[in-house]
Every structure is written in structure tokens, then in C-alpha cells.
Amino acid sequence: MRSNLGFFSDEKFRSIFFQTLVVGLFALGLFFVISTTSYNLEKRNIATGWSFLQNPAGFDISFSPFLEFKSTDTHLKVYFVGVLNTLLVSVTGCIAATILGFILGIIRLSSNWLLSRLVYIYVEFSRNVPLLLQIILWYSILIQLPRVKQSLQILDVFYISNRGLYSPRPIFESGFSYVSIAIVLALISSFLINRWAKKRQDKTGQQFPVFSSSIGLIFIVPLILFFILGSPLSFEHPELKGFNFKGGLVIRPEFIAMFLALSIYTAAFISEIVRAGIMSVSKGQREASAAIGLKQTWIMRLIIIPQALRVIVPPLTSQYLNLTKNSSLGIAVGYADLVHGFGGISLNQTGQAIECMAIVMATYLSISLTISFFMNIYNRSIQFKEK
């Protein structure tokens, strides 16, 4: 007995023993979950497998801006439509939340008492009210808009009703491809000019008006080309025919509600992250740059923001991840995202709950890891490089 205890008091043995125990218990638990699940599935005569993905869905999805979807398409296509819709609301939401968050974070720090108080109220309100309620609130407001036959008309081209926002759809005619090529070329050359100007400034100290020349390249040149080619662009206007508007572009209230709620909710967190980031830059930096005579806007752009970004980017990444995952709440307002379309309707019509959920989870995992991967690259590129 005594010798046993002595063996156990050996630190190395103990650590190996407990680690093996934990791994063993985990494996046992996993085995138990899997075997119980498959046992019960079999007992309840629930068929398993992946073949259902190739079966026709049998239902329609109306919100599919990128892929055309018919009821004869497969469940696999339901999945792709869902992924694209999830990405659509996540990407647009992240962009809007970042812009709004940065602006609000900076305003919050402004010396204008009223402005900074207003942002404070906004942040506290939207951070502390559950997101689901905000989504439902926006949706409830949007469906109280006028009915489709009494749509609000703006400038004779936009129509707003509780069916969404209708706008003209641009139709690119032959010749427009030259304009697109010009825009791409202009973008590339602005990028090169920017690099060249930076190098020259580092060497000689001379500055080059990069911003105005880029604007000129990207906007003016293609615009001139556009008119030379005889305006190869026309618009298809939405028209009220029968029950709905036909033609044109439409943004559905389900999407608008999701977009507004997600970006406004996340912007509140981002603004706090931005505020913390800016405040983390020591006061001496600002005073020193003012002392060498830099303009206020330059101080922000050249001194404060680059240093603040190092603090901002890691928590910003997790806000992007949150926003993407929160987009799964689309089911509350019938937004046809991945969870609603594939993880909801397909799951329910086929009964393949475990398979559908596994696919949905794996997809969210991949999207999140991809976001983290790129944000980590960006994070590394802005870190302080010691020379």
C-alpha cells in the first residue's frame, strides 16, 4: 500500500496518469454518444446517409439573388443558396458595421458633449438589447410600410413598400465591357502609383497627390470612355403588374431587417473596440505629432490609427465571427440563409436532422476559420515591425 502511494507521488507518473485518464474518458464519452445515437436512430427506423442531397427539394426559395432556384432542384442546391445568402448578409453586415463602428468610435471620443453622449446612449442601447429582439423590431417596422399598391415613390424610380425596396436594374449593353476594363486598369495603376509615390517620398521626401490622381483615374477616365462609346448602359424600371412589381432590382424587407439589426448591433461593439484602441495610444504621441506641426487629420491617419489598429484588429476579428454566426437568426424573419433553408426546410422535409446539422455546423466552422485566417494575415501585416 505504502509503495503504491509512493509510486503515485511521482510527479511524472501522476501527470501521465491523469492525462491518459482524461483522454480515455473523452474517447469513451465520444464513443458512447455515437453508439447511442446510431443505436437509437436504428431503433426508430430513421434512415441515415447522404443520398438525400441528390433528391429534388420540392419547395421554392424566393430569395436567391445569385443562383436561380426551382422546386425541381436538389437539396444540395438549397445548401448553396443558403451559403450564398448567409455570406451576403454577413459580408455586407461586416462592411457596414466596420464603417459605422469606426465613425461612432471616433465621435464618442470627440469633445462635443452632445455628440459623444448620443453615441454613448446608442452603444448602451444596442449592446444591451438582445439581437433577436432587434431583428424582430426592424422587421415589424418594415412590414408596417405601405402595401405594394400604395408604394412610396421616390424620384419616379424607387418604390418602397412592405414588399421591399424596388429600384431600376442596370442593363449592360455591348461596349460596356470596355468601361469595366478601364476601371480595372485604373484600379491597378492607382495601386502602382501609390507604391511608387510612397517609395519616392521615403527617398526624397517629395509628395505626390495620390488621392486626387487616383480619383481622376478611377472615375473620370472610365466616365469619358463611357460617353465616347455612346452610353452603353440602360435601366430596367420596376413596374407594378398584377400582384407585384415586375422587373428592376428588389431588396427584400427580410434582408433589410437582418442587415440593419446585425450591422447596428455589431457596430456598437466595434465602436467600443475602436475607442479603446485609440485611447490605448499614449497622449504623448498626439502631442509630439502636434509639436512637429502635423495637421489634425494627418495625426489621426498617420500616427494614431496605425498604432490603434494593433489593438483593434484582434477583437475586431471576433466581432466579424460573431456577426457571421448571428446571421443564423435570420430564421426569425424568414430570411433564407443556411440555417433557415438547408438546416430548416430541407432538414424538415427529409427528416435527416443529424446530417443536415453536421453540414451546417461544418460550414459555419469553415467560414469562421476562413475569416480568422485572413484577419490574422492582416493583423500580422499591421503589427509593429522592429527594424
Next chain:
Amino acid sequence: MKKLLSIFAVVAFAFSAHAGTLDDVKNRGFLKCGVTTGLAGFAAPDDSGEWAGLDADMCRAVAVAVFGDRSKVEFITTTGKSRFPTLASGEVDMLARNTTWTISRDVNLGFEFVGVNFYDGQGFMVPSALGVSSATELDGATVCIQTGTTTELNLADFFRLNGISYEALPIETNDEGKENLFAGRCDVYTTDASGLSSTRAAASNPDKWVVLPEIISKEPLGPLVRHGDHQWGDVVRWSLNAMIIAEELGITSENVDAQTSSNVPEVLRLLGVEGNYGEMLELSNDWAYQIIKQIGNYSESYEANVGPDTPLEIARGLNALWTQGGILYAPPFR
């Protein structure tokens, strides 16, 4: 290894706990019955907060059969989507939830439909102001549709068959459908005709809504249980059949006491005066008597909940007895 596996199987079995639903229900002391989140006439809380409706009566009938007490039932609300997992996981003992009997649900999902307590069909409801008189005029309309239902699939088929387009607005519950339809977010609401009548009855001005004449599908709605527990399936099946047979035999909650001294053999068998049918089901011998006494026969339940004298105003139609022009038919009680 084989031994270990069998131990796991036994443990797994203990966890899934299906020694028999009837025993589980008896030990628990009350029935757990899955119903809709609220569909007037079928299952919805009444003015006093009591669940009432055709489906609610179905639940109560089973509770009466098992316990002889109509109050021994807990109503658990389920959406179109959550109903099957709720039943499969043992969260409820049975569903009486406007659920259409289809081959895939019966076979692939591992359930057993024990009968039909309402023969329905899918219809369309539109505002009368639209001036639409047929579903084929609905080209381009926005349609509110409950997701995960058979109606969702029928809808796609109907529009495809007729070569007209529509825009689906997916909703989760009947209440959401009502809200979107009344706000004009969708032009049309489609679900079982009975559900449309129920929704119409709940509108502030029912005359503003019309149910279109097309019935585009068969929707036999009935109670269901998990596949494989035949004893429990029998209890639910015969609780429903007892109510239908009672109507056939003219036994009502009012005359049931007098009927115990009837001279019709089937009446005596049903009411447990003769034979030991209750024992066969592992119930008390007066189980059917109690159902009729406490709930009533099928006709009484129908007239009280969805019949022409209720706000739903649904005529018996297909749901009349086979002897009266309908297709309601129960196997013999012997």
C-alpha cells in the same frame, strides 16, 4: 469487445427509456400531448385558458382512456418544424397536431399514424378586395407558406403544374402567417382549408377574406406516435375509433349511461359491459365509456369545435360518417 458493445447497447437502451410508452405514461401520471402553437378549433387555449379543439379533444380522449380523467394531460406546443423531433425524442407521447399522413413520414421518419381525425385539403385565402376568384389567377403573387409542411411541397407542385410563378414567403407559425397576410406582406395565405377557416375566423373582419374554391391536395390529418410501440399505438388508435364508433351507434355523452343497458351487442362491447377489450389494451374496462362520457363522440367534438355553429363554419363534408355521405369509417368493435 463484443461484451463491451452489448453493455453499451443496454445502457443506451436504458437511456432511450422505451420500456413501453403506456407504462411510462401510467408511471408519470399524465399524458404529454404535442399540439399546435394555437389554431382555433383544433388546439388553442379558450377564454379560460383551457386547451380546446378537435385535436385537444383527441389528447384528452387518450388521457381519459389511460387515467379515466380528462385533465391528466399536459399540452406541449410544437411548430411545423419542431413537431417531429419532439415526438421522436420522447418529449411527447403522441402528436395530435394537424399533421398530414404521408408515406415518407410514416415510413422514413419512423412514426406511425394511427388514424385520421380530420380529412382536409389545401386551399388558398386572399383579401376579397383583390377580386381573385380562382387560384390559377395568382400569377406573380406573394404567398405566405408554413415551412416544413406538405403544403409547402403541394404549393410548388401546383404552381409548376399550372405554369405560373409565385414568390414564397416562408413563415414558421400560423400566427406569423396571419400577421404577414393582414399586413399585406403577402397576397395569399395557403394551408389546409380548415386552417384557413380558423385564420379567417380570427380576422377582425372575416368578410374581407375569401377562401378560393380550389382544393389542391389531400390532407388526411391524424394523431401519430413513434413507430415500433404497437401497444401504445393501439391505445391511441382505438381512442379515436371509439369516438367514431360511438357516433355510428348513436351514443352521446348525454345518453351514455342509459346505453349501458342497451340490447345492442356492439354498444355493450364498446361500453365495457360485455367482453374484456379494455384488458386487451391494458386499460380499465370502461375506458371507452369514460371517453364518451367525458369528451363525447366524434360528432359532439366536431360540432363543438369546428362545425357550422362555430366561428370556423366547416360543414361535415368528407368528415361525415360513411353512412351519411362522408368517408369517416372505423373498423368494427369486436
